[in-house]
Amino acid sequence: xxQSAIIVIIxxxxxxxPLMTGENPYVLGVMISxxxxxxxxxxWNILGGYAGQYSFGHAAYFGAGAYTTxxxxxxFNVNPLVSMAAGIIIACxxxxxxxxxxxxxxxxxxxxxxxAVAEIVRxxxxxxxxxxxxxxxxxxxxxxxGLDLNSKNPFYYGMLIVLVVTLGITLYLRRSKxxxxxxxxxxxxxxxxxxxxxxxxxxNKALLISAALTSVLGSLYALYIRxxxxxxxxxxxxxxxxxxxxxxxxxxxxxxxxxxxVLLVPLAEMLRSNVIGETLVKHGxxxxxxxxxxxxxxxxxxxxxxxxxxITVLCILFLPKGILGLFRRTK
Amino acid sequence: xxxxxxxxxxxxxxxxxxxFLLKAFTICVLGGLGSVIGAGVGGVIIGxxxxxxxxxxxxxxxDVVVFIIFLAVLLLRPQGLFGKKGEQ
Amino acid sequence: MIxxxxxxxxxxxxxxxxxxxxxxxxxxxxxxxxxxIGPNGAGKTTLFNCITGFYPVTSGTIIFDNKKINxxxxxxxxxxxxxxTWQRVKPLGSLTVxxxxxxxxFSVTNVTREAEEIAIExxxxxxxxxxAAKFAGSLPIGLKKKLELARVLATRPKMLxxxxxxxxxxxxxxxxxxxxxxxxxxxxxxxxxxxHDMKAVxxxxxxxxxxxxxxxxxxxRPEEITKNPEVIAAYLGGGQNxxx
Numbered sequence: 001x002x003q004s005a006i007i008v009i010i011x012x013x014x015x016x017x018p019l020m021t022g023e024n025p026y027v028l029g030v031m032i033s034x035x036x037x038x039x040x041x042x043x044w045n046i047l048g049g050y051a052g053q054y055s056f057g058h059a060a061y062f063g064a065g066a067y068t069t070x071x072x073x074x075x076f077n078v079n080p081l082v083s084m085a086a087g088i089i090i091a092c093x094x095x096x097x098x099x100x101x102x103x104x105x106x107x108x109x110x111x112x113x114x115x116a117v118a119e120i121v122r123x124x125x126x127x128x129x130x131x132x133x134x135x136x137x138x139x140x141x142x143x144x145x146g147l148d149l150n151s152k153n154p155f156y157y158g159m160l161i162v163l164v165v166t167l168g169i170t171l172y173l174r175r176s177k178x179x180x181x182x183x184x185x186x187x188x189x190x191x192x193x194x195x196x197x198x199x200x201x202x203x204n205k206a207l208l209i210s211a212a213l214t215s216v217l218g219s220l221y222a223l224y225i226r227x228x229x230x231x232x233x234x235x236x237x238x239x240x241x242x243x244x245x246x247x248x249x250x251x252x253x254x255x256x257x258x259x260x261x262v263l264l265v266p267l268a269e270m271l272r273s274n275v276i277g278e279t280l281v282k283h284g285x286x287x288x289x290x291x292x293x294x295x296x297x298x299x300x301x302x303x304x305x306x307x308x309x310x311i312t313v314l315c316i317l318f319l320p321k322g323i324l325g326l327f328r329r330t331k
Numbered sequence: 332x333x334x335x336x337x338x339x340x341x342x343x344x345x346x347x348x349x350x351f352l353l354k355a356f357t358i359c360v361l362g363g364l365g366s367v368i369g370a371g372v373g374g375v376i377i378g379x380x381x382x383x384x385x386x387x388x389x390x391x392x393x394d395v396v397v398f399i400i401f402l403a404v405l406l407l408r409p410q411g412l413f414g415k416k417g418e419q
Numbered sequence: 420m421i422x423x424x425x426x427x428x429x430x431x432x433x434x435x436x437x438x439x440x441x442x443x444x445x446x447x448x449x450x451x452x453x454x455x456i457g458p459n460g461a462g463k464t465t466l467f468n469c470i471t472g473f474y475p476v477t478s479g480t481i482i483f484d485n486k487k488i489n490x491x492x493x494x495x496x497x498x499x500x501x502x503x504t505w506q507r508v509k510p511l512g513s514l515t516v517x518x519x520x521x522x523x524x525f526s527v528t529n530v531t532r533e534a535e536e537i538a539i540e541x542x543x544x545x546x547x548x549x550x551a552a553k554f555a556g557s558l559p560i561g562l563k564k565k566l567e568l569a570r571v572l573a574t575r576p577k578m579l580x581x582x583x584x585x586x587x588x589x590x591x592x593x594x595x596x597x598x599x600x601x602x603x604x605x606x607x608x609x610x611x612x613x614x615h616d617m618k619a620v621x622x623x624x625x626x627x628x629x630x631x632x633x634x635x636x637x638x639x640r641p642e643e644i645t646k647n648p649e650v651i652a653a654y655l656g657g658g659q660n661x662x663x
Binding site: 175176177180181184187188190191192193196197198199 | 494
């Protein structure tokens with residue numbers, strides 16, 4: 001299949017990028033964020049884009065991976081890889097509970113139920129001392145196989161590997177019975193059931209795969225940043241950002257979520273670090289001391305969510321299938 | 332003037348909206364979607380449950396109790412108290 | 420001796436206080452082409468939905484191929500060999516015609532390659548091969564109905580329930596569908612038809628049951644039914660002429 005060749009080529013290019021950016025850790029950090037969001041949105045896409053089930057609480061799985069990993073390593077000194085596996089198990093348990101409650105119902109309960117589950121997880125973690133409460137968990141020391149885990153490089157490649165695996169799984173599913181069944185469920189659940197598709201089973205399958213991948217990303221994030229708290233890994237904002245990235249890039253396509261991340265994460269970063277404001281000043285478009293200049297300087301940094309929202313509204317109005325939706329086959 | 336501490340005192344947070352949305356939906360599902368009486372009864376039930384939870388557990392957990400009720404309704408009686416059974 | 424493949428025993432279906440189907444009983448023989456007719460609102464589609472697992476019956480039993488199928492899910496009913504089409508067609512719009520039929524084929528195989536072969540075969544049998552790569556949503560209604568037929572045939576059913584498959588079709592298209600139906604029966608399947616088009620029904624059915632307001636009004640061979648005064652009255656009362 002041609003698509004798998006494309007994945008390999010792009011992965012190879014991505015693998016070489018850190019060498020090309022020289023020694024700039026800031027750029028590497030942004031690239032890691034891009035890869036992570038691309039992988040998160042792609043994992044979400046398996047459930048949302050292909051099965052048509054929009055989860056608004058995917059942060060629960062990200063946080064499950066992050067917190068399980070952190071707690072096991074910092075309190076019990078468990079090996080990081082084993083901790084990651086444990087994170088996957090916890091995330092899958094949460095997914096199964098959610099799925100078995102909601103997927104047998106007719107009607108659009110899944111979105112809100114997923115928020116409820118995510119909030120239950122967040123509030124529970126917040127209110128329990130064991131998980132660090134509002135202070136979060138800090139990891140001071142980390143080693144694995146002698147790899148230098150204080151640098152960014154291993155995490156760049158870790159995120160890249162998860163992204164490639166996610167895209168590979170998506171590609172495999174698309175051509176398999178499961179993938180066909182998920183798309184049938186998305187298109188028309190009654191028709192799907194009448195053709196022999198067990199709706200609950202397949203929705204749960206997609207959810208479990210998506211949750212497991214998301215959990216691994218959460219674990220990697222925890223090891224990378226070495227500090228987590230509920231507002232970083234269990235927040236509704238994260239769940240929404242994942243969805244918006246997928247929507248803007250193109251829900252239900254292979255590369256849509258990746259494209260969304262490549263466009264939006266650097267944009268958010270530029271807003272956050274005032275690059276846009278400073279560029280406008282540098283080129284004399286806006287004077288630093290004018291009213292507009294000061295306004296931009298103070299407020300643009302916080303505007304990335306607003307900008308995401310505006311882009312999403314524009315997308316829904318003009319590009320309902322996202323950017324890649326424009327290029328979908330129109331026969 | 333003494334502040335009545337049984338009234339929820341809320342900080343104005345821009346991102347607090349989703350909690351209200353979820354509670355409103357819990358009330359509707361508990362009462363039965365499509366039933367106005369149900370929404371009223373559900374509202375009273377949830378209000379009482381929330382107050383009791385914040386007294387007997389702690390105010391940190393009151394939202395968790397409401398969200399667990401939401402999931403429990405979906406699990407045990409998805410049509411709610413006053414909704415029609417076997418819809419469609 | 421040909422046996423009964425489907426028994427409907429005293430089936431009732433209520434929605435709250437509303438009685439949609441009341442004490443319906445009839446049997447369908449293997450390899451029969453069986454018609455279920457009646458004015459609008461008689462309960463025909465409701466009965467179909469009960470039989471195929473989309474509605475739970477309020478009371479009564481449904482026996483298919485010697486198994487009680489009352490409380491099964493629709494996908495379980497499909498795997499037992501009963502497939503259905505929809506009054507308002509349900510093409511899987513963003514998928515191609517071929518992929519639509521493959522979904523049906525996947526109920527008898529797990530291998531994508533095999534599903535594709537079965538699908539190609541079924542598309543040929545209904546004459547849709549030229550449209551294989553087109554999006555199902557883009558087809559005109561006549562072809563969407565053919566697609567739906569090809570899709571259920573790919574599930575290799577023992578029994579087909581067709582809900583107004585000739586609805587919205589012109590005479591040529593209707594004849595085409597009926598020819599395919601006869602072939603399907605000759606290969607060993609049983610067919611139950613809901614249909615408004617009386618000409619189609621009388622020309623092809625071996626036996627007919629007439630429903631009116633949720634109750635069984637009459638049962639018998641087409642010649643008997645078209646002459647039955649109660650049937651004619653029911654259709655005229657509902658604004659339809661039985662001798663259309």
